[in-house]
Amino acid sequence: MWTLGVTQKHFGLTQEIQGCATTLEDLGRIRKTITKEAQNMLPLLGEWKGQVAPGIPLLGRRGQLFFWSPFDGVLLPNQQLPSSSSNYNLCISGMSGSGKSFLCNELITTTLSVGGKAFVLDKGESFKKLCHILGGHHLDFDVTTNISLNPFTHIPEGDNGDDLIERSEQLGALLQVVKTMAIPRGEISEIQESFLLEAIDHAWEQKKSQAELDDLYQYLLHHKDPRAQDLAKTLRLYSKGGAYGSFFNGPATLNLGHDLVVIETQNLKDNLKAVIVQMMMVHAWQRMTRSDRSYPYLILIDEAWELIQGKSSGAFIEKVVRTARKYRASLTLATQNLTDYFKPESPGATVAFQNSEWKAVLHQSADVTTSLHHHPQLQELVNNSYRESLIRSLGKAEKFSEIAFYSNSVGGVIGRLACDPWSTLLYSSNPQDYLKVQEGLKQGLSVAETIDAVLDSQEKLG
Template structure:
């Protein structure tokens, strides 16, 4: 025997409220409650039924393709078939309207933009979802219920023997098999509920109490009247019920999925679950009950055969009888020929509102949602009390027999809701995004979670989107999020997309203008850094690149001579702390002390022509054309600076400046990659194709994408040029193949070229369906853009990025808006935070 501990149901002891039928009769709910007790985390009814209770974690909405819905449908069918005759399967889905509650605790620790986002989303209406599953074994000898005799009117009408002994063991074993089969495939995760979750306590309402009074999980336990006449009210909530309980109510056809027209195109059909209109697509408070009764197939077939013969004898008197006979005959033939499992089914939807004036709108919403299934919803009036009562967890065996219709398991399970809301990533790092439906904030980790789950083998990213698709806003938000979590980022940009972010986060911004040309100092060694072999090699590579043409080779003796020169120069710096390290002092060292060293060593001109070297390098010495380039005296501590941006727009065609800058970038990021232990390093190449088209940079990119993962690093490439994506061998071979995370933004402009894009990225048809659905049904009242995320073709999802006004004006790339930000910043003594605050306040005042 199983050791079972009886747990008293607080609901029975504490809720001495009035359940009102006619005004002249009032009954106590505690006396009517059909639940006897909870033992071993099972609900035991007064009629002797035993119920195992589960909470289900379902797939997220808009994340499955047609094939996956069919696979999920098959999982349900295979799992239900292991349950014995007499079992009642009751799936109950709760959809409750709520508001997003911002986290204002520890506000001082949040960043300026983080606080603004919390305020922006606080109070946003959202729809929450919980899915429960109740597996009930009817008591031995239990008589079927009907609308004439309900335990709402007479509790415990049919005393029966509770399932126990060997029968209980067998049923428990079958439920265990059901649970394992349901979890196979990775779509659904069932979790057994415990007694505390079912019964609750004085501080928190349990599921039974929540159902009786339509409470949310956060509501405190309350006692409220339940009235069915003249209108159905539970406390201050006005309720309505709609049922699918007759064959005439049902659609002509059903399946595991339907096409969601809002996200579909003429090239793709976007799939959602068949019953999704009864779930998350219905934007009101409601509970959707789905009940299946597994009766003895042989008895069912015998009953239907008897019905067919009766209809046959009456078919001559009525065409309706003849049609019913043929339908019954077809049902029997299909059951036998295709080994179908006959079941009895019932579906009802309970919707409610606290505002009586919204009842008409509620009726329209519920009716139209059911009508999307091509069903004929019936508003239940007289039968609502009993159906509400029989849908109580643990009481589904009491559903009236006349409210059930005959069907097959395959068809009945099509009416199960299969999706839930977006879920947060179980990871401390990530970015705040929004879901597609309500704009509810979602925390999502684009890097570590995928690696931990095995979906990603590296953290590299490839981001592509047309101009105006929100690409720069998203990238700014991603980098800001990573910087706040302690990462370092090096960005190669063309177009000043990150100027605002750099100013706000206090990074280094390298750009070229005639008044303030771009400056570096590869000779400067910051505190805590050392001149290791890697640093010397990077300086030598830079010097040789400036000395020799790209197609001109160097001799080994020249390489050795430069090595010796660097060693001698840094020894001189160590001996003379007052000497400032830069190219000017290095050049002077070569002219003086190193020249003497070469003469003493009798180094011939053919081995190292120092005069030629000095002549070629003279433009970089003071007074030369590029004397600014390698002699910077500010922005020197690059290794320890979290954010460094190289803006190449004004030098992308300049052979010298571009070459030096790309070499500095390579040296800098490799230095960060190898020396910053335990720190995430990110390099972002944004539209800088001219830079990476050089042979040296191309080889660096190939090396980087294959190696950076070993050093807790990420390499990102961002593009809006589809031709680059399709035609560039660097992107195709080095970047796409080694970037496990791919992010695509709006592709409407390239819909006719998308087959080539799909082939280049190795994208599945499911991915194509999702990408082409981007921004097709956006809420015009909100300012956001959607994007598609692909983790190695195994995980595909669409999110939205919706910046707060503060974030928007920090990240915007629109010139007019950037000028506004600069004007307001200048008016507030260069404080960008105060400038953006004032700008947003003025814009809101104008709007109001």
């Protein structure tokens, strides 16, 4: 209570109540004035106090400590705290060295710390160390990987209401992936889409969850319409006799049972990347629908604009973002530049940006910030001098990284993320830090032992 103290008398006894401002008065920082003069000195400025749920701890530029998470009021299991978020989806943008990987790592650890799950599509091993430390499952995916991603395996066969809804949603999502397989770059016609849907329906009717991609190929190959036969030719790569057939036939063997699953995509061929990424997301979606909705579920895609390319990716991502909320899930995408979300070759990233409640912006180059003035979807971020100066003020990460948060209820709040030395080395994607950790791993040390050793050597060097 900001008062100089009040003296009260009760039954002849005097009681003095001291206020918090008495110490300031002793220091000569207080002066008495009339009420109207104090009113003219308002308003008093204060920083955003953050969310009720204990998410990532951040600091405002004036020192205000606050918590933030894209899950907002549903971060804590079995609780529904006050929230203004329409969904829990997030789009992150920050140049190299801005602290983007630090924020993503913190999102993962925060989600897991409350009992949630995280599925991560990585590019460049930004999350490999964290995965090993937390006992997650890390898979470095390339063309030699012995694994099946057959999307039919985990589609529910039941006839109750929930199974019927989930089956319809998952078969619809599968159609978008098959469209990417058949026509990876160009536009697909209505008749071509109808043939693919017909093949999917036939495979499900005949074999249910035992179906596989080869069933679609065989159905189209023996179709009486030559246009369907042409589609079969484009799907041959994914049939049992095709170069990539082993990934999509036979029962699915992808293990998503761990609380944290990280898939490294750096070694995937470009012509296979979009298909594999979307198929991985189908499996993540299937796990999401089978999960306990009491806990948060994070799906994180790094370098998203590159990983979800393809004309059909927009429709696929739209299905994910529109259904994620009811499963307490967040689709989180990360890119280097804000404009990456609107590249024509990646409509999926555009759809995700348009359907995300939260945007987290880190350091952007001066050229990118200037270009926002002419970008129809992003010009709102710089539509006045204050907003533009806010984005330009976001510096590269040194002792801390700065993040500007935007949502329907928050119009550009800056939070500083500062990590301890141990976490800094764990999260860092800096080439020098990476080499130090790799050297320890080559010597047979664990990730934790390597980090301890590196920090010990730095301390000895002063």
